[in-house]
Amino acid sequence: MTKIQDGGASLRVGVxxxxxxxxxxARVFSELTGVTLVGVADPDVEQVEFVTSRLGCGGFASLDxxxxxxxxxxxxxxxTQLHTPIALQAIARGVHVxxxxxxxxxxxxxxxxxxxxAKAGVTLMVGHVExxxxxxxxxxxxxxxxxxxxIQITRVGPFPPRMSDIGVVIDLAVHDIDLIRWFxxxxxxxxxPQTNSIHAAREDIALLQFRTASGVLAHINTNWLTPFKAxxxxxxxxxxxxxxxLITRQVTExxxxxxxxxxxxxxxxxxxxxxxxxxxxxxxxxxRSKSAPVVGGADGLASLDIAMRCLGxxxxxxxxxxxxxRG
Ligand SMILES: NC(=O)c1ccc[n+]([C@@H]2O[C@H](COP(=O)([O-])OP(=O)(O)OC[C@H]3O[C@@H](n4cnc5c(N)ncnc54)[C@H](O)[C@@H]3O)[C@@H](O)[C@H]2O)c1
Numbered sequence: 001m002t003k004i005q006d007g008g009a010s011l012r013v014g015v016x017x018x019x020x021x022x023x024x025x026a027r028v029f030s031e032l033t034g035v036t037l038v039g040v041a042d043p044d045v046e047q048v049e050f051v052t053s054r055l056g057c058g059g060f061a062s063l064d065x066x067x068x069x070x071x072x073x074x075x076x077x078x079x080t081q082l083h084t085p086i087a088l089q090a091i092a093r094g095v096h097v098x099x100x101x102x103x104x105x106x107x108x109x110x111x112x113x114x115x116x117x118a119k120a121g122v123t124l125m126v127g128h129v130e131x132x133x134x135x136x137x138x139x140x141x142x143x144x145x146x147x148x149x150x151i152q153i154t155r156v157g158p159f160p161p162r163m164s165d166i167g168v169v170i171d172l173a174v175h176d177i178d179l180i181r182w183f184x185x186x187x188x189x190x191x192x193p194q195t196n197s198i199h200a201a202r203e204d205i206a207l208l209q210f211r212t213a214s215g216v217l218a219h220i221n222t223n224w225l226t227p228f229k230a231x232x233x234x235x236x237x238x239x240x241x242x243x244x245x246l247i248t249r250q251v252t253e254x255x256x257x258x259x260x261x262x263x264x265x266x267x268x269x270x271x272x273x274x275x276x277x278x279x280x281x282x283x284x285x286x287x288r289s290k291s292a293p294v295v296g297g298a299d300g301l302a303s304l305d306i307a308m309r310c311l312g313x314x315x316x317x318x319x320x321x322x323x324x325x326r327g
Pocket of ligand 1: 080
């Protein structure tokens with residue numbers, strides 16, 4: 001069990017949206033010491049019943065009812081197009097918010113959430129859970145002090161069972177845009193996106209190329225046209241070549257390059273941890289300590305902004321900063 005380090009009263013949390021992600025948020029919250037899962041809300045009665053029967057928490061048909069039950073913090077795991085109205089309503093009641101990625105459907109909406117949270121003085125964290133994947137953390141550690149040259153990330157799989165009006169760039173590539181920004185500590189300055197819609201209304205295949213402000217070249221290959229799930233990261237630095245499988249959580253690095261072409265190779269240690277648990281512990285700690293969350297609203301917004309630009313959509317108020325095929 002994870003200990004919350006403040007010895008204070010239990011943090012009362014709720015989850016809105018009890019689908020694939022919301023169920024897991026509720027499960028993990030219910031297991032954290034120092035946290036009380038007050039309840040979950042979803043208009044789908046069966047989804048609510050599924051969670052309440054297993055976790056013994058309250059079940060509510062609306063956000064209002066969940067807020068009225070008295071919560072300090074809320075996970076928003078409803079469909080992305082509902083993130084903004086739900087977040088604004090919760091923040092207006094002084095509730096700390098963990099919003100699943102992407103922060104919102106539009107950049108303008110994400111900005112409204114960030115502004116509202118800042119004004120209300122509540123914690124706003126965005127659920128970029130890959131940052132808490134131990135394999136990703138191992139890669140990040142291996143990159144310390146390295147001069148990164150290029151990053152290549154593949155995130156592919158079959159078409160998701162539920163149809164959505166969101167394509168692979170907003171749903172999947174936004175994870176990797178965040179990772180590229182995090183690994184390099186630099187913002188993406190140039191984009192060259194190629195997208196296509198083969199089976200879906202929105203893009204279901206995308207090859208995205210970037211250059212960060214620090215000069216790193218990065219590439220994301222993502223699609224819903226692959227019969228198996230794959231999530232791999234390759235990073236070339238001046239001295240190393242790091243390869244990570246984010247599913248099997250194996251990370252290796254090649255190093256000690258010799259003039260004759262030989263080199264050394266080793267497996268890097270990868271901790272055992274459930275990424276979502278680590279994320280929720282970090283959220284609870286940020287709320288309790290009133291400190292900046294690991295992935296704040298600005299991070300979520302920056303990654304959404306790049307994803308939207310890959311789709312040729314940008315806020316009218318923002319100048320064209322990026323040079324790309326669609327720019
Ligand atoms: N971090 C990740 O790796 C990750 C993975 C998958 C999804 N997500 C994000 O999580 C969110 C939910 O995705 P999902 O895959 O769990 O979707 P889902 O379709 O499985 O679940 C969404 C749930 O929201 C409920 N809902 C619909 N309208 C609602 C309303 N007005 N109020 C409250 N609940 C409502 C639905 O009934 C459903 O139970 C999305 O924003 C998605 O981008 C994040």
